[in-house]
Amino acid sequence: MVDCTCGRGDGHGKVRNFLLCAAAVAVACTCLSVLCVQLIHINNLRIEMTELKQRVQSLNGREGATSIAACCETTACCGQVWSCERPCHKEVDGESRGRREVLARERKRKRRQKPHTFLHLVPVSPIPLDESDSTVLTWALGWGQGEGLQASGRTVTVVTEGTYFIYSQVLYKDSTWVMGHVIVKRFKGSEVKLMKCLKSMPSNASLALNTCYTAGVHFLESGSVLELYIPRKSAELVLSAHATFLGIFRV
DSSP, rough: OOOOOOOSOHHHHHHHHHHHHHHHHHHHHHHHHHHHHHHHHHHHHHHHHHHHHHHHHHHHHHHHHHHHHHHHSSSTTTTGGOOSSSSHHHHHHHHHHHHHHHHHHHHHHHHHOOOOEEEEEEEEEEEEEETTTEEEEEEEEEEESSSSSEETTTTESSEEEEEEEEEEEEEEEEOOSEEEEEEEETTTEEEEEEEEEEEEEESSSSOOOOEEEEEEEEOOOOEEEEEESSSSSTEEOOOTTTSSEEEEEEE
C-alpha cells in the first residue's frame, strides 16, 4: 500500500510521493471503471437470458396446448387432459399401426381367396396342315380355374385382358436335325409370334428323343387367340400329359 502522506523531506521526496499517490489513484479508478463495465454487461446478459427463457416457455406452452388438443380429440383421451400429452400419442400411434396391420391382413386374405385364372392343357392329337407345312395340336383341359380364359380345340381365347405367364413343352422323337414349336397370338386380324423354342435332334432315330420347353410373360388383350404349332407337317411327337403340355395363368 502506498503511503500518500506527504511527510517532511526534501522537495524531491515530496514530488516522488505525490506521483506515487496519483498513480495509485489512477489505477484504482481504472479498476473501478472496468468493474462497472463488466457489471453493466452482466446485467444486459441477464436481461437477454430472461427474455429468451420467456420466449421458450411461451413456445412450449403453445406446443403443449396443441398436443393436448389433438390428443383429446380421440376417444381414448377424452376427459383426461391432465395426463394425455405423451401417453396418448403412443396409444394413438399404436392403434393406428394396429388398424394398418389389420387392413393389410384383410387385403392379403382377399387376394388369397380370389380365384386366379389359369389353364393347363394336355395334348389330344396332332393335325398336319399341308398348306402351311406345319402341325398343330388339339388340347384337352388338364386343370383350370376362372372364366378369363377359354380353351377350344387347338386354340385358347383370352376373355379378360391382363398380364399372363405362358409356358409350353413338347417332346419330340423326330430325327430331323432341328425341331421346335411356336406360340402365336392373333388379335384383330394381325398375328404375332410370342415365343419360339428350338431343339437340335440326334441323327440316329433310336436316340431322337428331346424336349423343348419355353415360357414367358406377355400382356394379352381381351379377344386374343393363342395357338401352338410345330413348323413341320409330319412331326413325330410324344403326346403324353407329362411330356407335352401348354399352360397359361394370369399374374
